[in-house]
Amino acid sequence: MPHALTLISHPLCPYVQRAAIALAEKGIAFERIDIDLADKPAWFLQISPLGKTPVLLVDGQPVFESAVVCEYLDETFLPRLHPEDALARARHRGWMEFGSAVLNAIGALYGAPDEAALAVRAGDLRRLFVQVEAQLSDRAEAGPYFAGSDFTLVDAVFGPVFRYFDVFDRIGDFGVFTGLPRVAAWRTALAARPSVAGAVGADYGDRLRAFLHARQGALAERARAMPPPAPAAAMPA
Amino acid sequence: MPHALTLISHPLCPYVQRAAIALAEKGIAFERIDIDLADKPAWFLQISPLGKTPVLLVDGQPVFESAVVCEYLDETFLPRLHPEDALARARHRGWMEFGSAVLNAIGALYGAPDEAALAVRAGDLRRLFVQVEAQLSDRAEAGPYFAGSDFTLVDAVFGPVFRYFDVFDRIGDFGVFTGLPRVAAWRTALAARPSVAGAVGADYGDRLRAFLHARQGALAERARAMPPPAPAAAMPA
Numbered sequence: 001m002p003h004a005l006t007l008i009s010h011p012l013c014p015y016v017q018r019a020a021i022a023l024a025e026k027g028i029a030f031e032r033i034d035i036d037l038a039d040k041p042a043w044f045l046q047i048s049p050l051g052k053t054p055v056l057l058v059d060g061q062p063v064f065e066s067a068v069v070c071e072y073l074d075e076t077f078l079p080r081l082h083p084e085d086a087l088a089r090a091r092h093r094g095w096m097e098f099g100s101a102v103l104n105a106i107g108a109l110y111g112a113p114d115e116a117a118l119a120v121r122a123g124d125l126r127r128l129f130v131q132v133e134a135q136l137s138d139r140a141e142a143g144p145y146f147a148g149s150d151f152t153l154v155d156a157v158f159g160p161v162f163r164y165f166d167v168f169d170r171i172g173d174f175g176v177f178t179g180l181p182r183v184a185a186w187r188t189a190l191a192a193r194p195s196v197a198g199a200v201g202a203d204y205g206d207r208l209r210a211f212l213h214a215r216q217g218a219l220a221e222r223a224r225a226m227p228p229p230a231p232a233a234a235m236p237a
Numbered sequence: 238m239p240h241a242l243t244l245i246s247h248p249l250c251p252y253v254q255r256a257a258i259a260l261a262e263k264g265i266a267f268e269r270i271d272i273d274l275a276d277k278p279a280w281f282l283q284i285s286p287l288g289k290t291p292v293l294l295v296d297g298q299p300v301f302e303s304a305v306v307c308e309y310l311d312e313t314f315l316p317r318l319h320p321e322d323a324l325a326r327a328r329h330r331g332w333m334e335f336g337s338a339v340l341n342a343i344g345a346l347y348g349a350p351d352e353a354a355l356a357v358r359a360g361d362l363r364r365l366f367v368q369v370e371a372q373l374s375d376r377a378e379a380g381p382y383f384a385g386s387d388f389t390l391v392d393a394v395f396g397p398v399f400r401y402f403d404v405f406d407r408i409g410d411f412g413v414f415t416g417l418p419r420v421a422a423w424r425t426a427l428a429a430r431p432s433v434a435g436a437v438g439a440d441y442g443d444r445l446r447a448f449l450h451a452r453q454g455a456l457a458e459r460a461r462a463m464p465p466p467a468p469a470a471a472m473p474a
Contacts, residue, residue: 049331049332049335049368050334050335050338058324061324063324063327063328063331064331064334065330065331065334067304067330067334068327068330068331068334069327071308071327071330072323072324072326072327075323075326076323086309086312086313087295087298087300087309089309089312090300090305090306090308090309091300093302093304093305093308094286094300094301094302094305095286097287097301097302097304097305098286098287101287131286
């Protein structure tokens, strides 16, 4: 009997997108319920011990933590998005965790109080992507994905990572990807993948800009200094 | 052919202990190399992209991130420490991540600048263990471990968590486990498990006290106010 799957989500959460991408790659139907992370409903806190999205409900049973949701999906539904070899799979899992460290560095970029701190934190981000570039150089195949021609869970992690920069690039040139051609090509390939593109709503960019506008710090200040999006783009469809 | 396994470690690192416990439970021989996390060797930074312990070298190939090391070991060597059922396994993996959140809360306890902050952060820790108590109440079996009579990877995560409190209990009563009998019994059972007891050196308590003494903050101040360990205990064996 097929499982009834519900993904408890937030429209901007990059961890939710990992699960949504894995589900799309496997062609699995699921219901998506967005919650307000600024005002978490009581039923959500009952199923998410750390109060974080995503939670995947499998016939009503909660699976929490994005990496855990991805592993569950990969063990349960074909096609496999992890390598078959245990050591290769461990390497992929390690680089998924590395993707979480990149997300933390993006959070630190948001939190930079002034332009000097912003430059330091952009440099931290760049150093992480220099390590990614070295990994991509070690591929047996040319690409376009993390391990070559097959889309994997590492790709599902980095698709949402790169998506932030589609908004950041309009705010300023932070030099994060300068001189990193394999990372830049990977970013382009992931943006074109239907599962990655479809993991967020059409209003994602506007939502992220609105989120940035409402914050403190140097990045928010730069975002507020930009012209607002054209009215048509800001209107709900 | 058996693999040559080397665990790159630090004497106090709770994440290293997870791997050491899993290796011991599986009866696997391995070499352990301690490094100085305050002065990381260049060869270590080459194999640990985020500069963290543990790294498991498998015939020279690095596996990084503690959860990834545990999964690799569990997929490669018997006996399995994860449940056979995919949904139960996902639940276990989620509670392993919860154990990492408890470690972060212990780090926040260290960082409390004054007694008021110390009390707040002890309360945060207690709230996490209240959630653990509820999980233990839901067990089909009575214990003594997370899932009943079988030792699992969740136990390997919480053994090192509880070990901190053996030192904290000598510094003060923070009320973290008051009224949580199942958590208290689990703590006792884990301390008695040979794999857990053997995952650190005999000088662990002295090392953790020395680490605390050297820090800023309310917990360090309390630790410094205590009488030093007896000379015999402070001497290398």
